[in-house]
Amino acid sequence: xxxxxxxxxxxxxxxxxxxxxxxxxxxxxxxxxxxxxxxxxxxxxxxxxxxxxxxxxxxxxxxxxxxxxxxxxxxxxxxxxxxxxxxxxxxxxxxxxxxxxxxxxxxxxxxxxxxxxxxxxxxxxxxxxxxxxxxxxxxxxxxxxxxxxxxxxxxxxxxxxxxxxxxxxxxxxxxxxxxxxxxxxxxxxxxxxxxxxxxxxxxxxxxxxxxxxxxxxxxx
Numbered sequence: 163x164x165x166x167x168x169x170x171x172x173x174x175x176x177x178x179x180x181x182x183x184x185x186x187x188x189x190x191x192x193x194x195x196x197x198x199x200x201x202x203x204x205x206x207x208x209x210x211x212x213x214x215x216x217x218x219x220x221x222x223x224x225x226x227x228x229x230x231x232x233x234x235x236x237x238x239x240x241x242x243x244x245x246x247x248x249x250x251x252x253x254x255x256x257x258x259x260x261x262x263x264x265x266x267x268x269x270x271x272x273x274x275x276x277x278x279x280x281x282x283x284x285x286x287x288x289x290x291x292x293x294x295x296x297x298x299x300x301x302x303x304x305x306x307x308x309x310x311x312x313x314x315x316x317x318x319x320x321x322x323x324x325x326x327x328x329x330x331x332x333x334x335x336x337x338x339x340x341x342x343x344x345x346x347x348x349x350x351x352x353x354x355x356x357x358x359x360x361x362x363x364x365x366x367x368x369x370x371x372x373x374x375x376x377x378x379x380x381x382x
Contacts, residue, residue: 167236168198168262169195169236170195171195171197173229174194176191176228176271176370177193179218179224191210194207195228202257203256203257204256205255206253206256208245208252212380213380215252220244221241222241222242223240224239224241224242225238226240226256227271229366229367234359234363235265235301236263236264237265238258238262239258239260240258241256243257270301271301273298275296275298277295279293279306281306281321283316292310295307301354301369303351304320304322304333305349305351307350308346309345309348310348312348314336317332317333317334318335319331320352324368326368331357331365332354333355
C-alpha cells in the first residue's frame with residue numbers, strides 16, 4: 163500500500179452495506195472523509211439515503227470505495243467501531259480491516275442518469291452520427307437508448323454531454339436489443355475501449371459529484 167492510495171480528508175466516498183438489508187443491495191451510499199486518525203482509522207459522515215440517516219450499527223462491516231485523481235478507484239473493507247454526534251450532525255468512526263485494492267471494471271458503480279449523447283460510427287466506409295440518450299454510465303461503459311440500431315462488435319466514438327464540458331471516449335458495442343418503453347427503438351450496451359486514466363477519472367469524478375449534489379438535495 164502506498165500513502166497516495168489512501169483517501170484524504172474531504173474526499174467523497176461510496177459505501178456498500180454488506181450485511182444491512184435496509185436498502186437494496188445494489189444501492190451505494192454517499193459519504194465523506196471528515197477526519198483521519200491514522201492509516202487505519204477515520205471519521206466519516208453518517209450516510210443519508212432519501213433524506214433519512216441510515217442506521218449503521220457498531221460492529222457492522224462495510225466496503226468503502228473512492229476515486230484518486232489520475233490513479234483510479236480504490237476500495238477497502240472497514241468496520242464501524244464508534245458513533246458520535248456533534249452539533250446535531252452524525253458521524254461514524256471506522257477502521258480499515260483489509261488491504262486497499264484497486265476497483266476492477268466490473269465493480270464500477272453504475273449511475274442512472276439521462277444525458278444527451280452522440281455516437282459516431284463507420285459502416286461500409288460511410289461515417290454516421292446517431293443521437294442517443296444514456297440510461298446509465300460508469301467508469302467502464304454506458305447504456306443508451308436510440309432510435310437507430312448499431313451493430314454488435316462495431317467500434318464507435320462517443321460524445322457525452324454534461325453541464326461542464328463534453329466527455330469524448332471510444333467504445334465497442336456489446337449488445338443491441340429491442341426497446342419498447344419509449345419512443346426509442348433500441349437499447350445499446352457499450353464498453354469503453356482504449357480509455358486513458360485521465361478520461362476515466364473525469365467520468366468517475368462526474369459520477370461522484372452528481373451523487374454529492376443529489377445527496378445534498380435529499381434525492382438519494
